Amino acid sequence: MPERTVTVASSVGLHARPASLFSQAAAKVGVPVTLTSAAGKSVNAASILGVLSLGIGSGEEVTLASDAEGSEGALDELVALLSRDLDKE
């Protein structure tokens, strides 16, 4: 299954605005994507509640995965999003 590990760049972690922007983007990519915390808990990346429930802080590693066909591009797009400081935009 294609997957990517990325460090969350947002200075405030993955909550509030960054979490909203991320889950909205995950809902739009058209393939189901799983977000897994370093602690090993997995949620649907398109669920804002799921993303918030992981409680991911700045600088923590997360893994994005999707077994859907053609998901590589979607994963790259979401990785790029997490690599930016979304709270500053």
Added chain:
Amino acid sequence: MSDESKPLTELLAEQSIRLDATATDRDDAIRQAGQALLDAGAIDASYIDAMLERENSVSTFVGEGVAIPHGTLAGKEAVKDDALSVIRFPATVDWDGNEVSVAVGIAAKGNGHIALLSQLATILLDPEKAAALRGATTPETVYELLAATDEDE
């Protein structure tokens, strides 16, 4: 989870639970959630403006008929203590096209919000608990729901 994370129930004063509120619109609902935090002595009044500013930047609607209004980063200076408020609108409020039954106001210093939001989101991910919160008519019910995750930490 960080060591600084307190149980949600300790952050919610009983007077900050208002289960039979009505609001004319989203901003009115946010002001009420902020007012309850202000009445509890958790924030300065300027934090309410920061909550409205945050909402205009990105909606704090999280699904399950729940919104979690809170301030911007800049508004953190106006937070005196980590605290929650729970305002229930039985007639619901239009929240940018979504129906909101419960607004959970959040005030958090430093990075306390991450653990706090994580605990809250974990409760709301359970559809039965989310429904129970939307239908809560007594503070005891709210406390029971918020206490449910404390044991898991």
